[in-house]
Amino acid sequence: MPFRSLTPLHRQTATRKESVTARGALLFGTTEEQFLNWRWQMKNQVTSAEEAQRILKLSASEQEAFSTLKDLFEAGVTPYYLALMDLENEFCPVRLQALPRLEETVDRIGISDPLQEVGNSPVKEVVHVYKDRVAFCVAQLCPVYCRYCFRKRRDEEVGLHFNPRIVDQGIDYIAKNPSIRDVLITGGDPLIAQDGTLENLLSRLRAIPHVEILRIGTRVPVTLPYRITEELADMLARYHPLWINTHFNCPEELTPEASAAIDTLLSRGIPVGNQSVLLAGINDTAERLKALFEGLVRMRVRPYYLYQAQTVEGTAHMRVPIEKGLDLMRSLRGNTTGFAIPQYVLDTPSGKVPLSPNHLVGRDGDSVVMTDLKKNQWREVNPLGDYTTGQPLPEL
Numbered sequence: 001m002p003f004r005s006l007t008p009l010h011r012q013t014a015t016r017k018e019s020v021t022a023r024g025a026l027l028f029g030t031t032e033e034q035f036l037n038w039r040w041q042m043k044n045q046v047t048s049a050e051e052a053q054r055i056l057k058l059s060a061s062e063q064e065a066f067s068t069l070k071d072l073f074e075a076g077v078t079p080y081y082l083a084l085m086d087l088e089n090e091f092c093p094v095r096l097q098a099l100p101r102l103e104e105t106v107d108r109i110g111i112s113d114p115l116q117e118v119g120n121s122p123v124k125e126v127v128h129v130y131k132d133r134v135a136f137c138v139a140q141l142c143p144v145y146c147r148y149c150f151r152k153r154r155d156e157e158v159g160l161h162f163n164p165r166i167v168d169q170g171i172d173y174i175a176k177n178p179s180i181r182d183v184l185i186t187g188g189d190p191l192i193a194q195d196g197t198l199e200n201l202l203s204r205l206r207a208i209p210h211v212e213i214l215r216i217g218t219r220v221p222v223t224l225p226y227r228i229t230e231e232l233a234d235m236l237a238r239y240h241p242l243w244i245n246t247h248f249n250c251p252e253e254l255t256p257e258a259s260a261a262i263d264t265l266l267s268r269g270i271p272v273g274n275q276s277v278l279l280a281g282i283n284d285t286a287e288r289l290k291a292l293f294e295g296l297v298r299m300r301v302r303p304y305y306l307y308q309a310q311t312v313e314g315t316a317h318m319r320v321p322i323e324k325g326l327d328l329m330r331s332l333r334g335n336t337t338g339f340a341i342p343q344y345v346l347d348t349p350s351g352k353v354p355l356s357p358n359h360l361v362g363r364d365g366d367s368v369v370m371t372d373l374k375k376n377q378w379r380e381v382n383p384l385g386d387y388t389t390g391q392p393l394p395e396l
């Protein structure tokens, strides 16, 4: 069976209730059957101002940005993701993620590779920062090119998408390093490939005895949910333990189609987590983050990380000060389900650093003092000595 048809459950769990398939087919003048074909979606990726303008009302500045910037950083949007956009408002949070903007030319501090991934790759496209796990960038193509992508530097190269030589070298490196127990397959979007190509990669990695878990980082549940077919999910489930992390950024992306795609993965026992990026105008208010994370847990997706946006070239207008991010995180704690709250992190060339609102005041004699959720001080009696005798513990 292809993409699973929507059920009432998907409308209940989604934040948007209307079918994007019906709206999209109408906007693009095609049949619903055609619209939910993922290959049709990729063939009809919108890559120019002229194409976008057939559907959206572009502002003069958006038109100029599309023409002048699409060669600087890859531009491309699936008809599905375009159908999520507000047709009039250029500040629609879905538009801001995917359409080029003139502000991209004004960034004093952004650089091409803020995580120094190139230097951290012992062989091409295998980023080895932590001893026990690697990020393996097998893919170059994406259904939608996110304007804030921290790997947009890779646009300058061609032929990275499932390049057999790069894939062989990467697998060889992983096979020769017994400390690698966790392989994160990423890109680009690794689910933009034929099932057989993916299965070939997964089976070769699964054949390495020390590789315990496989993970896939993909945005297709958000940008091209039709890619999650029953066959794909059946195939992925043959390589368990396999985990998927996806990337929803705002409540507008929580559609019945996305919910169906997630459900197809979960029904095969594939755990699905979410990594968002904190982005100005897209999700940088307490209300929008809460709506996003609560919508995700309705779909049974666990919010995993909220990333501080990297200082990537051309993204200054989307970055949010870390202090504001900390305040937003503080506003969530106590106000929603504990597991709806992701860890806010900053990725650095040496790994991810948790950014946590500080509740700890410090030690005061036998107590540890903290600020509670009502902003009162809480003194937790917590002597340093042996709990039963009160005597100091022997030095270790």
Ligand SMILES: *Cc1c(COP(=O)(O)O)cnc(C)c1O
Pocket: 127, 128, 129, 130, 133, 134, 135, 184, 347, 352
């Ligand atoms: C993020 C990342 C990982 C995975 O990190 P987790 O905290 O385990 O999710 C692994 N390798 C690299 C290079 C990464 O950037």
